[in-house]
Amino acid sequence: ELTQEHRRLAEIIEMIHTASLIHDDVLDESDTRRGKETVHQLYGTRVAVLAGDFMFAQSSWYMANLENTQVIKLISQVIKDFASGEIKQASSLFDCDVNLEEYLTKSYYKTASLIAASTKGAAIFSGVHSDIIEQMNQYGYNLGLSFQIVDDILDFTQTPLQLGKPSGSDLAKGNLTAPVIFALEGEPELRGIIKSEFCESGSLEKAVGIVVKCGGIERAKELAREKADRAFENLRCLPISSFRLVLEQMVSYNLERIE
Amino acid sequence: MMSVTCHNLEFGRIRLDFVGCGCSSNASPNRFPVRNCAEGMLRNVCRPRKLSCKKREVGRCRVFSTKTPETFLNGVTAGPPTVLDSKQEKKGPSSLSDMFEVVADDLLTLNKNLQSIVGSENPVLMSAAEQIFGAGGKRMRPALVFLVSRATAEIAGLKELTIEHRRLAEIIEMIHTASLIHDDVLDESDMRRGKETVHQLYGTRVAVLAGDFMFAQSSWYLANLENLEVIKLISQVIKDFASGEIKQASSLFDCDVHLDEYLIKSYYKTASLIAASTKGASIFSGVHSDISEQMYQYGKNLGLSFQVVDDILDFTQSAEQLGKPAASDLAKGNLTAPVIFALEKESKLRDIIESEFCEKGSLEEAIDIIEKCGAIERARDLAREIADRALKNLDCLPESSFRLGLEQTVNYNLERIK
Numbered sequence: 001e002l003t004q005e006h007r008r009l010a011e012i013i014e015m016i017h018t019a020s021l022i023h024d025d026v027l028d029e030s031d032t033r034r035g036k037e038t039v040h041q042l043y044g045t046r047v048a049v050l051a052g053d054f055m056f057a058q059s060s061w062y063m064a065n066l067e068n069t070q071v072i073k074l075i076s077q078v079i080k081d082f083a084s085g086e087i088k089q090a091s092s093l094f095d096c097d098v099n100l101e102e103y104l105t106k107s108y109y110k111t112a113s114l115i116a117a118s119t120k121g122a123a124i125f126s127g128v129h130s131d132i133i134e135q136m137n138q139y140g141y142n143l144g145l146s147f148q149i150v151d152d153i154l155d156f157t158q159t160p161l162q163l164g165k166p167s168g169s170d171l172a173k174g175n176l177t178a179p180v181i182f183a184l185e186g187e188p189e190l191r192g193i194i195k196s197e198f199c200e201s202g203s204l205e206k207a208v209g210i211v212v213k214c215g216g217i218e219r220a221k222e223l224a225r226e227k228a229d230r231a232f233e234n235l236r237c238l239p240i241s242s243f244r245l246v247l248e249q250m251v252s253y254n255l256e257r258i259e
Numbered sequence: 260m261m262s263v264t265c266h267n268l269e270f271g272r273i274r275l276d277f278v279g280c281g282c283s284s285n286a287s288p289n290r291f292p293v294r295n296c297a298e299g300m301l302r303n304v305c306r307p308r309k310l311s312c313k314k315r316e317v318g319r320c321r322v323f324s325t326k327t328p329e330t331f332l333n334g335v336t337a338g339p340p341t342v343l344d345s346k347q348e349k350k351g352p353s354s355l356s357d358m359f360e361v362v363a364d365d366l367l368t369l370n371k372n373l374q375s376i377v378g379s380e381n382p383v384l385m386s387a388a389e390q391i392f393g394a395g396g397k398r399m400r401p402a403l404v405f406l407v408s409r410a411t412a413e414i415a416g417l418k419e420l421t422i423e424h425r426r427l428a429e430i431i432e433m434i435h436t437a438s439l440i441h442d443d444v445l446d447e448s449d450m451r452r453g454k455e456t457v458h459q460l461y462g463t464r465v466a467v468l469a470g471d472f473m474f475a476q477s478s479w480y481l482a483n484l485e486n487l488e489v490i491k492l493i494s495q496v497i498k499d500f501a502s503g504e505i506k507q508a509s510s511l512f513d514c515d516v517h518l519d520e521y522l523i524k525s526y527y528k529t530a531s532l533i534a535a536s537t538k539g540a541s542i543f544s545g546v547h548s549d550i551s552e553q554m555y556q557y558g559k560n561l562g563l564s565f566q567v568v569d570d571i572l573d574f575t576q577s578a579e580q581l582g583k584p585a586a587s588d589l590a591k592g593n594l595t596a597p598v599i600f601a602l603e604k605e606s607k608l609r610d611i612i613e614s615e616f617c618e619k620g621s622l623e624e625a626i627d628i629i630e631k632c633g634a635i636e637r638a639r640d641l642a643r644e645i646a647d648r649a650l651k652n653l654d655c656l657p658e659s660s661f662r663l664g665l666e667q668t669v670n671y672n673l674e675r676i677k
Contacts, residue, residue, distance in 0.1 A: 027467060053441060053504075056474065057494075057501040058498060058501075061491075067487055069482070072482045082471070
């Protein structure tokens, strides 16, 4: 049966994730999320900051009371990574010299770090061998990166209705993701438009058009598949079970979103 | 009696609105908020280039000049009554820095470490950190950590402070600072310690991010201390901070508030961190848990005493001394000890408060009632009573210059309300 620690860990993870979303929306000045108004849009910045702080605080407290130093350090690293990821992103908006490595690091900080810590933490509480723990860590890491890349692709390929927010919004803010980074390798015109920070009317649409047409999306899809394949590999150490199956299906489900 | 001089007398400013900002060298003479330039700096830090302000946004730049203190009051939003805030620091012979002389070296090392921990990530964070870590902060909390560390180290036979002691002090100061940055966002305060708040200078985004970053860093360092007792202790504090803010926000203008609730809220917002600091310091000294418990109580009583004194000064100091309008707590509906005592006798006060000072002159009337009915005196008694408990908590420590420093801190606080 699952232990109390397992269940607590899941609650802590969800609290941290939610708290980071609330603050993220303040940082990005986003009005909508998942088709609904954001907390700070509805209740103001103050309540959003306070709600986020409260949830971070609660999760830190519950985590401390799990009394497992390894997991405490693991999750604290994640919270630190969140903040670092935000800063990295904020420092490199509209920076056309950003390379793929930097993008993957930032995606790790912002997304994969938490997922990897969750899967690793769960394995720690099961008390399995450290090799398996490391495979679970890698699974979470690869799954997380794969998810982020797919998200970044969908920001170009889906409609606002599907996304629950305007499309191309990352690009509009100067947050250059995988499709853009690939596109920039071949399209100097794109570089010029991005550096202008879309001050001209219609330039954002033009940029989106270039990214879509030049194969940037295709290359990003390949990258997502590559990470997903590694995630599958990481599951091999687990015995066949309905649970392992779901872990595999999550990887596949993610890829379906871009088929 | 020692006079309290206010740092803000040196930094008195007025705002001159609608002055063109020269922050972008290639922009037309438009007006851009300073914060947009900071946002630009956040972006452009790795590759030096001209700052490009977002062309879509136009705002006002604020240019400051140093003027006489009374002009300071115009248009400056009152901040929360910050406990242990440097605006109340004395410049006389018994100033805090004199008291902390015995741990001066420890504090110097602390400052260096803090700057590098926070600043290494990003220059704008460094600026934000300097804004807050820079001149003005008295490092009261780290000083207490060092004093208790050294006072208890003697008992345990420790010759020197451990790395855990030093880390703890840094963590405490980071948590305190992060909470101030977020507090100022929550209260929409423009000024703190005579300088602009981080969010006033750099915008809400940078302020939220800087606060989050510092909380995160302190959590990480805390986790790496690998001491479960201290980890749990400090996590409780961060939880208390958030709870305290919520409690306060939920009970504004509530005239049924009890003294107990006020003390709990003061504990959450102020005393909790100090108590955890002093207890944590003694845990790392490895002393008996009875002593750690006494150190906890000392920190708690000291913290509560400080908060009560701060709340008294909010009524008794002039706006000049405070660096913000007097009775700003009351104006916001935050009912503190003097008000709670006054409400026991003065039903008229209740009505005025419940009206939320909608009538002109009603705030002044309320202050008058409070001052005349003896409530301030009762609050003073409360502060002294709690301070006496704090002094008793020190009985378990051997006589030393460090124990003396801890006693002096209690007394310094009471001097502020003589």
